Amino acid sequence: MSVTVRIPTILRTYTGGAAEVTAEGSTLAEVLADLEKNHTGIGARVLDDTGKLRRFVNVYVNDDDVRFAEGLGTPTPDGAGVSIIPAVAGGC
Template sequence: MSVSVRIPTILRTYTGGESEVSAEGGTLAEVLEDLDTHHSGIKGRIVDETGELRRFVNVYVGNDDVRFLDNLATPTPDGAQVSVIPAVAGG
């Protein structure tokens, strides 16, 4: 399944400045693996050492936060939009 992945500004150094890239995979985990194959190192900024999503990174498939779905096992249908959004803190 081919999906479109929106890349936040802070991670665009991994994608050569591209704000949106394509990746393949039937689940979010597979999409992140494929993304890392073509943009080495980016997956490590999205998932932690235990293989879970980093605490301050939000990932959406379509309009749905994957933390409220199946996390990395969330299906990524063909043509889906995956958005990686770093959490913003402040006061």
Template sequence: MPVTVRIPTVLRTYTAGAAEVSLNTGTVGEAFTALEGDFPGICSRILDDDGKLRRFINVYVEDQDIRGADSLGTVTPDGSKISVIPAVAGGC
């Protein structure tokens, strides 16, 4: 199923500047596997050494946080958008 993965600015060096990438997948985990196949090295910034979502990365399918769903097993309906959002920290 075709889905669109929105790539945050900080990771666009892996995608030659592309802000969005279209993939044919059925789950978030499959999307990340396909993303890594097309853009080697990008998933090391999203997933930890155990293949789990890094704690400072938020991922949404449409408006649903995948941590509140099935995490990487979250189904991606045809035409849906996956947003990868790194946490922002800092202070005044």
């Protein structure tokens, strides 16, 4: 299954500046593995040392937050959009 992955500005150094790239996989885990294979280094920014999604990174498949779906096992149907969004913290 081919999906479009939207890359946040902070991670575009791994994609040669591309804001969107394609990746293959039927689950989010497979998509992230393919993303890492083709854009070495990006996986470590999205996954922690145990292979789980980092707490400060939000990932959506289409409009669904994977934390409330099946996490890394979330299906990624052909043509789906995957968005990687780093959490932003701050305040006054």
